[in-house]
Amino acid sequence: MIITVFSPKGGVGKTTLTLALAKVLSEDKKVCAVEVDFSPGDFVSLLDLEKEKNIVNACLGDYKACLQRPTGEKFDVIVGGFPDMQENLKYSDMEELIDSLSGEYDYVLIDLQPQISEVSVPPLLKADKVLFVLEDDISAVSRTVGILEYLKLHGFLDTSRACAVVNKAKGKKKYITAVDLGIPVIYDIPYIRKLNEYKNKKMIKHAKNLKDALFEVKKEKSLLRRLLNGFKRVKQKDK
Numbered sequence: 001m002i003i004t005v006f007s008p009k010g011g012v013g014k015t016t017l018t019l020a021l022a023k024v025l026s027e028d029k030k031v032c033a034v035e036v037d038f039s040p041g042d043f044v045s046l047l048d049l050e051k052e053k054n055i056v057n058a059c060l061g062d063y064k065a066c067l068q069r070p071t072g073e074k075f076d077v078i079v080g081g082f083p084d085m086q087e088n089l090k091y092s093d094m095e096e097l098i099d100s101l102s103g104e105y106d107y108v109l110i111d112l113q114p115q116i117s118e119v120s121v122p123p124l125l126k127a128d129k130v131l132f133v134l135e136d137d138i139s140a141v142s143r144t145v146g147i148l149e150y151l152k153l154h155g156f157l158d159t160s161r162a163c164a165v166v167n168k169a170k171g172k173k174k175y176i177t178a179v180d181l182g183i184p185v186i187y188d189i190p191y192i193r194k195l196n197e198y199k200n201k202k203m204i205k206h207a208k209n210l211k212d213a214l215f216e217v218k219k220e221k222s223l224l225r226r227l228l229n230g231f232k233r234v235k236q237k238d239k
């Protein structure tokens, strides 16, 4: 399964969520996280990896030689490239890499850069799920509305495979609720104070919930919760 994490805006949490999801999914499945980002991306510095084993070399040469495993993790990654490298790649190069990886891994997670270019279209079109990450601010919401319209118009996105997650949520939502994204918002992740890394306990807990929401796992309410709800109803009737 291919899951592409995307946003037309930087800094919303794409990389954090991609890596947190990779950590959660790799508990019992084979996972590869790919950074399709030429800005140049953050995997190299965040995970302390080699920058030569990057997406460009993976596309143009033997991708297996570009797989790296972050210390202490059970998932593999391919790190992003540099701005001048993007021109060396064609649509078909990226398409072939994604096909090869999805043949080998249970989950291929793609952390996709905000800019749309020839090489960022295959991650959108090949994905089983495209997860849009946005914050509830005017810029993130309006850019998401705009890019969804653009992607649909050009046939770069099958919206039936797309959904959204609100990250860094604080209190009542203001902007997202005012527009119709045309794709479901499946989960809200709160703003986590002093979040220093994707492995943060709270972030991992939310990534687990996000995974369940992505796969539409309905949570069975606990027995205690059901009993308490029943108790509340009885009390209301008594009033």
Ligand SMILES: Nc1ncnc2c1ncn2[C@@H]1O[C@H](COP(=O)(O)OP(=O)(O)O)[C@@H](O)[C@H]1O
Pocket (backbone or CB within 6 Å): 007, 009, 010, 011, 012, 013, 014, 015, 016, 017, 042, 167, 168, 169, 189, 190, 191, 192, 193, 195, 196, 197
């Ligand atoms: N839920 C959250 N609460 C607080 N900070 C967050 C949250 N999610 C991400 N961040 C922080 O926001 C910053 C940008 O996140 P990042 O994943 O690099 O975004 P992107 O990949 O979209 O540019 C990072 O400093 C990250 O730690």
Ligand SMILES: [Mg+2]
Pocket (backbone or CB within 6 Å): 014, 015, 016, 041, 042, 111
């Ligand atoms: Mg990023």
